[in-house]
Amino acid sequence: MATPQNSNTIYLTEQEAERIRSTVKERIRKCSEQNGNAKEPRDKTAAHQQATGAALMADMGGAPDPDMTQTQGKGANTIPAIEVGQPYPPCTASLSELESMEMADLRMETHHRGRKLVVKRESPVVTLVARSWTVVQGENGSDTERLEICLYKSRHGEDILESAKLFIIKEPYFTLTDQGEPTLRIDHPSDLVICHEEANKYDDAAAAEKAATRYKTQGNMALKQQDLPLAHEKYTAGLAIARQAIVSDSNPDLARDIARNRAYVNLLLGQLDEVKTDARASLVGRDDQKSKDLDSKAYYRAGSAAYQQGRYQEAKRSFQDQQKLTPEDKDAKIQLKRIEARLREEDTGSYDFTKIRTGLSRARPYVDAADFIKNTEIKSSSGKGRGLFATRDIAAGELIMCEKGFCVVWGHEEEALTAMTYDVRDERIRFSPVGLSKALVQKLLSNPSQIEPVMHLYGDYTGDNKNIFINDDGAIVDVFRIHDIMSRNGYGPGSQFGEEESAQNASTGLWIHAAYINHSCVPNARKECIGDIMLLHATRPIKTGDEIFHAYDETLDYDARQKALLTTWGFECKCGLCAAEKADGKPVRDSRMELADEADAFVDKTPWAGAKRLGIRKAQRLAKAIDETYDQERWKDLPRKHGEGIRAWLLKASPR
């Protein structure tokens, strides 16, 4: 957590931190006390009134949000404080494998494994910063309960609870809110199945075709009005009918048309896997010009999705197929040219950085560039898990790798959200880029094929190790795992567009390949971001097979650096520099730091140009005193950073 000493940071008062800790501990205590107790019946009318009142207040912006907490310091504000509860895995079974349960069978502080609960939303939704809640009834209407969805409460800009009336909760978790109120709680969005339109089984072909066509028309209208989630929902309902044999036997083109339209909506929603399956399913394959034009569109959509996923060879094949069908089409030609540029970047690592820089702005922070990673490979690194290694000799100053961010949230974007997270596992309160975690979870839910590479990244909590990321009901994302992965692998690209960044509005992102780079205080590489591409340059010559390191933390003070590495990344650094500083002992380290601070203060206030002899002598004394704190044998070949500033000053002030 940031400290009050730094004027650019914000912090919690000890009282506020204590309030968060005790609220969470009290909730945990009550939960364990009531563990296994049967659910108490709720007064339906009172629950409904409570939700309606709170929703009204929230809409007017006046609802008390129990998650918000007051921070101190520069740019102080209220920000959410969120408990990282005891992690539990999401349900990996599909709905058909789960057994139904009644609301009355809910037990307190219990994950009802192997069960599913159908609920109907009965009240408006109360939308708070970090959670949404509502009141639901069981299927038979006899019982009422509170249902809340934490953090990952929206998808494609829609509040999930608002988006429908009927839901199925997979393996329901019944617990208490921080205020001690019983609630059904959804942490993993994949545990909540939204029931939109029922795909009825039709006996009459004409009625079925009519219903599917109606959904298609409704989808087209929603698309026209830019309501993409609704368009997707309508096309999905239409497809479910049009794919039934009763329709598809006589009119297979209807399902193809709807799939082609849904491919387009998916492209706009960033649901790239489904763009490709829809585009493939829509192919007509006939030789008449109209069919060729339709298939050309489908290939274009599939190619665009593959391009956005960075799968350039796959994109190339789609655009080539498009070109074969409609040779006059200019789009395919343009796309194929772009792809050639990306494939060249992938192969050679030569980028036009000047052009890239000039094309960047706050409104366009993303770079159209390919990854260049072929000089590196991921291997196991002794005592450090896995690491990144060079596959060829790399000269100092050379580009080692370049990678496009998998997910980046810029400080100036609406999605940026920083929260204080209180982790019950180590009792620490940290600033956490929850906006990035939310964006990442959304991206993965929309692109199940990309879940696995993210879940392979290092995190302390590894879930249930089943590694099931998709089933019949869709993508499965363990949000606790994402939280842990982001804590250890997230990276701040820094302010790119001139704004001052603080802990509260920091830009953050995830670069999957670069996330394998381990830390060393004597690194051989340096990271830099241009927009969302991360460049890694060698700062020293690197030999084939060498591990590549960069410094996660460059604090000069050994003790502060070790503390930061332990708190944020969970390890003790044992690099050559740290080993020497540890062996020096605390008194030597402290006096060296005092001298370094004195030297820095001297450099800050004494211009080297025209420096007097007295000043030069003082600088020489300081440089010598710092040098004497280094044990010559132990510090052989190690960088002596404490005296770098004063030595540079001396070089300029008295070059001989």
Ligand SMILES: C[S@@+](CC[C@H](N)C(=O)[O-])C[C@H]1O[C@@H](n2cnc3c(N)ncnc32)[C@H](O)[C@@H]1O
């Ligand atoms: C960004 S990941 C680096 C890749 C990671 N080693 C892996 O296996 O995926 C950061 C984590 O790597 C480990 N790590 C990085 N540098 C280390 C070092 N110098 N010594 C020990 N562990 C290190 C820590 O567990 C840290 O939280």
